[in-house]
Amino acid sequence: MKFVAQVQLLPASAPDADALAATLRACNRxxxxxSAVAHTRDLKRRNELQRAVYHDTKSAFGLAAxxxxxxxxxxVDAYATLSANIRAGNLGPEGSSRRRRAESKPVRFREDAAQPYDDRILTWNLDxxxxSVWTVAGRIKGIPFVCSPGTLGLLARRKGESDLVMRDGMFFLIATIDVPEPAAxxxxxxxxxxxxxxxxxTTSDGRIMSGRKINRYRERHRDLRAKLQKxxxxxxxxxxxxxxxxxxxHSAQHNHIIAKKIVHTAERTSRGVALEDLGGIRQRVTAKKDQRSKLHSWAFAQLGAFVEYxxxxxxxxxxxxxPRNTSRQCSECRHTHRTNRVSQARFACRSCGVVLHAxxxxxxxxxxxxxxxxxRGAVNRPRTAAR
Known part of the structure; x- marks a missing residue:
């Protein structure tokens, strides 16, 4: 299975940091x-596009081979991703209009967008x-990086490309790690x-992990965003x-902590983890106006992905x-009715009278x-496809 490891680069001097930033600008320009040539001449295959633009790309933007x-x-990868999204219909509710817009103009890259590096232009010294990184100002050797001990151990299994990323004036390298997956x-x-x-x-053992803290945090940020937008x-x-x-x-960290607790509990008791398949829930569920922001900021897909991996x-x-009727069905007698759910927190079965936290x-x-x-034998082993 694949993991993503992130390390922060600490350039020793301002010229080194400027060289990294200039490299990202040159590569994205x-x-x-x-991209404009590929769109205009309909050259979406790598070999064809490389024959057409390779020499001009080197000379015009000061790039090495x-x-x-x-x-x-x-x-090429960006156009392949766009084409796959169009075929799969992953362009949102206004899919047809967005598809026409996407097909009518070339793919664009921000000047600070990530740039992939391979082992010929990026060398790691884990000890x-x-x-050592190639830049438009020459190769810079010995740039320190910082990461957690766990990430450092994962980097020993690093293979393939790493991406150079700049965020808020800081530089990061993001590497893909291939780790053997144990049998379930x-x-x-x-x-x-x-x-x-x-x-x-909330687990079937009765353990409740409240969202009060994270919801208050989001409300404060929502109020602050409204002031800044004005x-x-x-x-x-x-x-x-x-x-x-x-x-x-902050939300991702909170989800990581919850996912770790759930998986640790299941592993300690030799059980599996059962989750609801909530794909497409935002399209199926309606909410009151004052509840819409909470619904659409609910990172259930991220939490499910964290638990899964x-x-x-x-x-x-x-x-x-x-997931159908899991909130309306009595877990004791299986009687199902919408009135069983008395409130958000209270469940009272109209048939057997059992009262539980909903x-x-x-x-x-x-x-x-x-x-x-x-x-029944209809076993759904741990899924690898992203939802």
Missing amino acids: AANWV QPAVRVIKKV ARTV YEPRGWLGVDLGIVNIA KRSKSATRALKRLRRREAR KARRAGVPVLFVD DHNGSRNIRRRADAVWK
């Missing part, structure tokens, strides 16, 4: 020019924690997990970008079940459905 090849490959064990049962907004995750200044725009990334990092890494089986009831239904699917 070259990519925009190559291998960086020019990487730029051309980046453009010294330094890298035979579960002795299932840990049902109900995902929600008020309570981010200013309409360049400094406010920069602050909005910083806030957006900060909120995304952490479980696969630990050899814990994962099963996705049908999310705990839902997680028990998820566990029971996972048991039924497993016993």
Whole structure:
């Protein structure tokens, strides 16, 4: 299975940092020019496009041979991704109009967009924690990098390309790591997990992981965004970008912690993890106006992906079940009715009279459905496809 490792570069001097920034600008300007040629002349295959633009890309933008090849490959990959999204219909509700717009103009790259490096133009020294990087000002050797001990251990398995990224004036290298995936064990049962907004995750063991803290954090950021948007200044725009990334990092960290707890509990008790298959829920579910921001900022897909990859890494089986009526069905007598859900937090069965926390009831239904699917033999092994 593949992981993404990120390290931060610490250029020793301002000229080194300027050289890295100038390299990104040159590569992305070259990519925009190559993209325009590819769109105008309909050259979307790598060999054809490289024959047409290789020498001009080197001479016009001051690139060496291998960086020019990487730029051309980046453009080809961008068009391949666009074509795949068009075929799959992944262009949102206005798919037809967005498709026409996408096909009518070339793919564009920001001047600070990531640039891929291969082993010919980027060398890692893990013992010294330094890298040697090609730039438009020449090769810079011995640039220190910092990362966690776990990431350093993963980098020993690094293969293929690494991406040079600049964010907020800082430089990062993002590498893809290929780690052997252990075989999933035979579960002795299932840990049902109900995902929600008020309570981010509730397990069938009765453990509730509240979303109160993260929701308050998002509300503060939403109010601050509204104030900054009214200013309409360049400094406010920069602050909005910083806030957006900060909120995304905070949410991801929170989801990592919850996913780790869920997987650790399942592994410790030799159970599998059962989740609801919530694909397309935003299109199916309607919400009141004051609840829409909470619904659309709900990072359930990210949390599900974190649980899935952490479980696969630990050899814990994962099963996705049908989410229909998990909140309306009684986990004791299986009576299903919308009035069973008295409130957001309270479930009271109209048939047998059992009273439970609503999310705990839902997680028990998820566990029971996972048991039924497993016993029938319709086993859904840990999925590798991204949702």
